[in-house]
Amino acid sequence: MSLKSPSDQAKSKGLPPPTYHHGDLREALVQAGIEILEERGLAALTLRETARRAGVSHAAPYHHFSDKGALLTAIAARGFRMQHNAMAAAAQSTTDPGEGLQAYGLNYVSFAQNHPSLFRLMYTRECGPNTPPELAEASSGFYPKMVEGICAATGCSVEQASSISLLLWSTMHGLAMLWLDHQLLWEGHPPLDKLAYELSELLGRILQSPNPAP
Amino acid sequence: MSLKSPSDQAKSKGLPPPTYHHGDLREALVQAGIEILEERGLAALTLRETARRAGVSHAAPYHHFSDKGALLTAIAARGFRMQHNAMAAAAQSTTDPGEGLQAYGLNYVSFAQNHPSLFRLMYTRECGPNTPPELAEASSGFYPKMVEGICAATGCSVEQASSISLLLWSTMHGLAMLWLDHQLLWEGHPPLDKLAYELSELLGRILQSPNPAP
DNA sequence: CGGCAATCCTTACATTGTCAAGATGAGTTT
DNA sequence: AAACTCATCTTGACAATGTAAGGATTGCCG
Structure with missing residues (x-):
């Protein structure tokens, strides 16, 4: 009896005894x-x-799950929900819209740092043009929430806020990805948090700079 | 004789007849x-x-190749060289440092668009902290070249140029990645080139805006 | 209490990465 | 030029993986 059956394994783990069928x-x-x-x-x-x-x-x-891909999709969707919650909590830690927006962005890269593989899985699923609705539903939400936050923080038009939102998202996403892939290892290589803060400060200037006519 | 031997296959492809041993x-x-x-x-x-x-x-x-990973690494390194060449050519299409820098960045995302899978492979290799030297050597070069270009375009200090360089790189990398992963599909979803150009224009303002003391 | 449908297990198969021996030919040595 | 040597290539094998088919077990509903 060297091999334990799967159900024995589950029970021996001390988990709450499943009614059965797990x-x-x-x-x-x-x-x-x-x-x-x-x-x-x-x-x-x-x-x-x-x-x-x-x-x-x-x-x-x-x-x-119909497929291994379906499992990965479900895991990725769960990851998106985790990230949403973490970022929402970070943004609500302050009442100032500008600070909230900054916390929002900084938490984006924090999540990537704390859950590297999960983050990569979330954003690296090569699911062609036919993204599973579960994933699309879970991953959407960043963009509109940022547009809203930027409008609140700067009072600019929705159109301008859209561009700025894309800028912020791209920047934080790119920073996180480059760090995950060990591309940010030049001399000195400051910690990721510091780099993210630097960039967020740099970007903050755009929000207050005059907007020349297009 | 339905199965052809490997060497027969190679010869039937019309390639230059190898001396043998391929x-x-x-x-x-x-x-x-x-x-x-x-x-x-x-x-x-x-x-x-x-x-x-x-x-x-x-x-x-x-x-x-000692490993499948080694093959992937070699392919990725080749990809980095391709991207370097393409970007260098794009940057040399103009003499104005500012325009050159913009062309450099726009070409970064163009490459990602034209070689999606290769781009992803290049930047998504999960090679832990011990990056193979071949890859490190091939992928390094963006950063210093951008710092140099920014100094030339704005005349600012190397320290400031470093921050700005990271900002540009992160932004373009993030935009490319988000696009590859079909995250930029909200209503209207303008083409990638247009988004990249928008962001580059937006970023251009930082380079001319006054720099408040740190 | 009996049947049904969902859930789970077992077995099986093709594909993949990897390794260990053999075969083959190119270049070098004598 | 003949023989040797070694890198290169092939063949065959193995474990692990994703996936499908068919049989067993269980909870539920009438």
């Missing part, structure tokens, strides 16, 4: 996937390993 | 890899498929 496997798989991602990186995030960690046979996930 | 397999593999990448995306870039396209057995690559 209770809510879909959720458990997503959770397990995120854990693997944070502990051992994207390369270790395999379907079978996820099932193993959830204490279930390797084909069980197919009753909840 | 001539320069390492180069052929990198080339084949780039082709697969552009035609069928990153998921299709498999070691065996690359060997197949190069007209060689599936284990042959191991005599030129």
Whole structure:
């Protein structure tokens, strides 16, 4: 009896004894996937390993996800929700619209730093032009929220705010990505937080500078 | 005789008849890899498929690359060289330092648009902290070249130019990445070139705006 | 209480990365 | 020029992975 059956494994983990059928496997798989991602990186995030960690046979996930891609999509969607919550909390730590916007941006790169593999998975899914609606729904929201915040902070037109919003998003996203990919390793290589703060200060000037006619 | 031997395949492709031993397999593999990448995306870039396209057995690559990762690294390095050349050419199309800098940045995202999978491979290699020297050597160069260009265009200090350089790089990189990942699909979704130009114009104002003391 | 449908397991197969031996030919040495 | 040597290439094998088919188990609904 050297091999334990999947259900034995699950029970031996001390988890709340599932009524059977594992209770809510879909959720458990997503959770397990995120854990693997944070502990051992994207390369270790395999379907079978996820099932193993959830204490279930390797084909069980197919009753909840049509595909490995579907699992990854669900994990990415969960990641987007996590990031949304973290950023919203950061933005609400102040009442000043300008500071709120800055906190919003800084928290964007903080999240990338704290969850490197998850962040990469979220934004690196090569799902062609047909993005799964679950993902699209979860990932949308940054842009409109930023436009709103910029309008509140500067009182400029929605059109101008759109451009500025894209600028801020691109900058923070690019900084996070470059850091994740170890591209920011020149001499001195200050910590990521410092770089992000620098850039946010630099960008802050645009918000107050005069806007010449287009 | 339905199956052709690898060498037959290579010869039937009309390539310059190799003395044998394929001539320069390492180069052929990198080339084949780039082709697969552009035609069928990153998921299709498999070691065996690359060997197949190069007209060689599936284990042959191991005599030129220690690992699949090493192949990917070589392809990425090649990509960096391609991007360097393209950007340098774009920058030299004008004599005005400001315009040159703008062309430099716009070409950065153009390259990403024209070689989506290759671009992603280049910047998405999860090679931990121990980046292979071949890659590091090939990918370095953007930053110092931009700092130099910014100094020439604005006459500001090297320190300020460093911050601005990081800002430009991050912005263009982030824009390219977000576009590649289909994150820029809100209503209207203007073409990428237009967005890049918008941002470059917006950023241009920083270069001329007064710099308050730190 | 009986059947149904969902959930899960087992088995199986093609593909992939990787390794270990053999074959082959190019260049060098004698 | 003949023989040797070694890098290069091929063949065959193995474990791991994604995926599909069919059988077992369980909760639920009538």
